[in-house]
Amino acid sequence: MPKQTSNGSMSNEDALKLNARYISSSRVSAYQAYGLDFVQGRREGVRIWDLDGNSFINCRSSGGVFNFGHRPQFAIDALKAALDEIDMGDWLLLSPYRALAARALAEILPGDLQYTFFTASGAEAAECAVKLARGLTRRPGIVCLENGYHGHVGFGLAMDDEIYNQWYRPLTPGITRVPMNDVDAVDRAIDDSTAVVCMETIPATAGYIVPPDGYFERIREICNNRGALLMLDEVQCGMGRTGKFWAADHWKVVPDLLMFGKSTSGGIYPISGCCYSEKVENFLKADPIFHPSSYSGAEPGTVVVCEVIKKLTEPGFLDHVNNMSRKFKLGFDDLCARFPDKLVEHRGLGLMLALETHSEEQGFALMRQAVAHRILAVYANNRRSSLLIMPPLIISSDEVDEVLSGLEASVKAMKA
Ligand SMILES: Cc1ncc(COP(=O)(O)O)c(C=O)c1O
Incomplete structure (x- = not known):
């Protein structure tokens, strides 16, 4: 070696x-x-x-x-200590570690976001969030931004710019792309079949274009009026990156679904997820095990999430x-x-x-x-x-x- x-x-x-x-x-x-x-x-x-x-x-x-x-030493220490006691855990069974990490997140999440489903990558978090949106609304449509990026799998890949998905067609149908920072385009794109409007709060791969004040207020209002959910991707811009816990906090917008990842790993154990409100959680009555996945919510990762949040809130x-x-x-x-x-x-x-x-x-x-x-x-x-x-x-x-x-x-x- x-x-x-x-x-x-x-x-x-x-x-x-x-x-x-x-x-x-x-x-x-x-x-x-x-x-x-x-x-x-x-x-x-x-x-x-x-x-x-x-x-x-x-x-x-x-x-x-x-x-x-x-x-980071704080994350390494926590992970080493956890590995003396636990392994990844069985995804099917309930876990105290997952619940503790979800509670730590809930304490810093905007508005009424309360629940978390943990995944192993940002792309998988996007899958889960879109599944929850489609499941809850029973609508297929997804409105997303041109030049966005949500990972290289399924729904995320279909929402991404075509430079990423041109080789892998046909993609999942039902996607409408709109230009960034154009509220009227979102308004026009939403119809009775729209499940969710999905966007990075600050589009990262598009070059960190910061939305203007008032933008999210109007997007939120349009979603509310039309029965569509709002999903914000904070995989890059969340967890303190923009100087607040979440980029959404700059505009006080509360999405129905929020994706996180990358930094929750502490750089040492892959863990990501999507957070959602009580309204969205209701869908789990229909399908409580909506995303079976062996590595989802691996317990060592949830231990790291708690430490990362402790650091962030110091x-x-x-x-x-x-x-x-x-x-x-x-x-x-x-x-x-x-x-x-x-x-x-x-x-x-x-x-x-x-x-x-x-x-x-x-x-x-x-x-x-x-x-x-x-x-x-x-x-x-x-x-x-x-x-x-x-x-x-x-x-x-x-x-x-x-x-x-x-x-x-x-x-x-x-x-x-
Ligand atoms: C904004 C955003 N969303 C989602 C993803 C996908 O995350 P992952 O690479 O962990 O699948 C990325 C990755 O770069 C990203 O930047």
Whole structure:
């Protein structure tokens, strides 16, 4: 077994060859073309190292999986202690651990969201949420956003942008896509057959486009008037990422269904889920075991969820996120003012931030330069002119300075 540490026996080159041989040679070639031609090794806090010992500040965080940094001790300790007592548990049987994690979530969820069904990935959470919506309303229709992303399975894949699903058709029917931030389009798209309006509260793969004030108020009202449910995907933007527990809290909107994932894992045990209100729970009278799945609600994951929520609710935690956000924004104001030929603007909430260049080519160039300057950040796949900056929420003030100076060097090194 090779030692996969920065000073271990395997180099980037060896590991790339091994990946090309046994994982996918096409994938390795594609990554080489993107400048991501290294292999992840040691990781700690906000940093990861490649197998040759080069370190990067992780401003990708796997889309929010590493909100608490890499290998957070509080989560590791809780998971190790849990493994002395429990295994995954039987999905069919009731579990105290699942109920405790669901209660911890209920304490921070918006409005009357109370129940949780735990899943093993964000995509599976989308499956469950849509099943609940269709089951409750007995309607087939789903209205979702253009350029959205909800995972690569079933309903989620069908709702995603066509660049993700073009090879896998026919997709599940009943989907209507509408442009972002267009209330009238949602209004027109909903009819008597609409079960649910599903959207990311802040569309992530679309480049962290923040909805305007008043938007969700009107969407909520339209759903209420037309008997459709509102489902918000907070897999990326939830759990403190935007400086509040949930992005929905910025507008005080209460959805009927809310998906979470990524950061609830603490980066160490995959767990996600969907939360729902009493109204939605009523459907389980008809089908109490609506989503049998062996790994759903695995108990070690629910233990991690409780610890993650404890961390998130510690006094000062969200203040830190907001302080680091302000520091980034000041730095980005300065970069945008000094390099107007390369940067158009920056946007985002909390530590979900995007730098907008003038073109896809510039977005790609900025990503390559950032990686070359040891800042791991990628462009938004559905808006490639945007570089996404999503560091762990525990990033320190000094580390923000390091990211800003790395980005400044990256912007300077880009061709206009
Ligand atoms: C907003 C959003 N929803 C859902 C998903 C799917 O989550 P997973 O990759 O855990 O299936 C993702 C993944 O990137 C996401 O960003």
